[in-house]
Amino acid sequence: MKYNILIIGGGAAGLAAAVSARKQNSQIKIGIVEKSDRVAKKIHATGNGRCNYTNMDMNSGYFYGDRDFIGKVLEKFTAEDAVAFFKELGVMHRVEEGRVYPLSNQASAVADSLRLFCMENNIDFITDTYVSCIDKKDIFYMGKLCADKVIIATGGKAQPVLGSDGSGYKLLTAFGHELTSLKPALVSLKTETDKIKGLKGVKVFARVALLKDGKEVASDRGEILFTDYGVSGIPVMQISRFAQKGMELLIDMLPDLSGKEVLGEIYERVYTFPGREGGELFSGLVNKKIAIPMLKWAKIEKASVKAKSFTNENIRKCGEFLKQLKLTVLGDNGFENAQVSAGGIELKDFDSETMESKLCKNLYAAGEILDVDAICGGYNLHWAWATGFVAGRSACKNEKSGMRN
Ligand SMILES: Cc1cc2nc3c(=O)[nH]c(=O)nc-3n(C[C@H](O)[C@H](O)[C@H](O)COP(=O)(O)OP(=O)(O)OC[C@H]3O[C@@H](n4cnc5c(N)ncnc54)[C@H](O)[C@@H]3O)c2cc1C
Structure with missing residues (x-):
């Protein structure tokens, strides 16, 4: 089957690329190849099931990687663009301290919006199909599939149970791209x-x-x-x-308390409640359960030891436990439990204007597969949407059938 654009990986970046390509061109043949039985699996798990899909406080400082490159991509797809992108797909939003969630508070809203758009706009889902290598001749070949342009959006290695097992890296290294060391x-x-x-x-x-x-x-x-x-x-x-x-x-x-203030507070308690047992003395200052390992650390034999028996050294050690444990x-906890992969395919061999490879024409990459990760707060998904958006839009350029502009 021949496609104009084939996207490898039906996650956040791949789906954003498909939507963006289709919005540019209603005629070309677009397909998403996904190794799992369905697309958008990971999106359902994001944000504790709520999907924190972008952040209104968006800048490259929240990302790790080549910040100059990252900044250029973020200029092309801002947080406001992400909100508008999903609004057009039917997702209303709410903002909590900058973090943007779907108004319905369900990650499925974001996943469904992408999936439904693709299904309603003739984007083929080629599921249960694992891409292990890509041959480039005049065009790209992957088994029975071939395409003029390919966007690799296979994610990193975080939570392989949701699809991203790191198998995509070798698809790009086969074209000469370099992979950094990886870390959960x-x-x-x-x-x-x-x-x-x-x-x-x-x-x-x-x-x-x-x-x-x-x-x-x-x-x-x-x-x-x-x-x-x-x-x-x-x-x-x-x-x-x-x-x-x-x-x-x-x-x-x-x-919020200095070491001196904490020590002062402990002395005050010992003075005010001399008959209280150690296990009860700290109630109201810290979670009650903290007292047990803290007393052990402070060499206070039992939780039943009364405050009046505490020595200065015992008190100092309690303060140390609370302030300097x-x-x-x-x-x-490994890639199995990580939310993202730090490291990935180096950005230096991609064009930030298009996300096209500088080493292989008509080959693009998007999302977590690249050497970019970010802090919590909607930034990692934003990177996936932004790079997917840019790659999808760029890949449409010069595709013959029915270009709109
Ligand atoms: C539990 C959890 C919660 C998270 N919460 C948030 C959050 O709230 N906000 C946020 O910003 N980020 C969050 N993240 C991070 C965010 O989900 C990822 O950074 C983002 O999904 C990466 O998108 P991607 O499209 O690059 O990769 P993925 O979403 O991993 O998609 C890659 C896709 O490619 C497919 N694939 C892989 N290899 C192949 C192959 N060889 N052939 C065919 N298909 C292949 C996979 O099956 C998968 O569907 C969370 C991550 C996790 C794990």
Whole structure:
């Protein structure tokens, strides 16, 4: 079967590319080749089922990669463009602190809008079809399929269960493109667990930082979640791309109070409630469950030990636990649990105006397959829409049948 444009990968970038190409040209033959049994699988899982699909505070500073290149793409498809793009597809939006969600609060709204547009506009879904190699002669050949132009949008390696298993990288490296090293990002961290035993499921508003040889390499603040393997939550995910085995995760569970204020507060409690048991003393300051591992850390034998028996050293250690808990990083939770891949196919061999390869004419790439990732907040999906939009629009150029402009 011969196509004008074949898009490999029916995820966010591939679907955006298809919509954008079709809006440019109603006549050409467009197909999406997808290895899964349906398109848009990952979109359904985004934003905890709500799909945070862009952010009104959009600039290249929130992205990792070649920011000059990224900025040029973002100029071509802004947050306002993303909102308008989906509005045209029937998705109304709501904004929460800059983060944009569908008004219906359902990720399926975004996925359906793309899928339905494609189905209503003669874009073929070639599902259950895995592309393992692409031959370029006069045009591109993939088994029984061939096309004048190909857009590779196979995603990265994050959550292969949703389709993206990293198989797309070799489709581009086969044309001479270079792949950087890859790392799971936006992922929770495995840490030593002795110090946080019993805290599984406890959420705390904290500042977290990664320390390498005592020096801070990344930090963030927000709600963290203790787990049986380590620590999760958005701030931990935000800094996870910098994490390496052997680094320390520094947790400040009272980031709005200075160390001195925290110590003062503990002394005050000991003075005011001398007969209270250690296990009850910190209620109202931190989550009650924190007391147990904290008392252990402070070498207070039992939770039943009364406050009046606390030594200065016990109190200092309690303050240290709350303000400067250090956990050795054992690793991250892997691509299986990551939201994105850090690293990817290098941008230097693509044209930011078109997303066309500089190494192979008529070959394009879009989305997470490229060496770009971003913080949480709608930026990763925005990158997928923006690059898909640019690639789809550009791939239409010079396609013969029925160009509108
Ligand atoms: C749980 C979760 C929640 C997330 N939440 C958000 C969020 O709220 N906001 C946000 O901005 N980002 C979020 N992200 C990140 C975002 O979803 C991705 O960055 C984005 O989907 C990448 O789009 P993509 O099209 O490049 O790749 P993908 O969406 O991964 O799509 C790639 C597609 O290509 C197909 N494919 C792969 N290889 C082949 C092959 N060889 N042949 C044929 N088909 C192939 C795959 O099956 C898949 O359908 C989240 C990610 C996860 C995992």
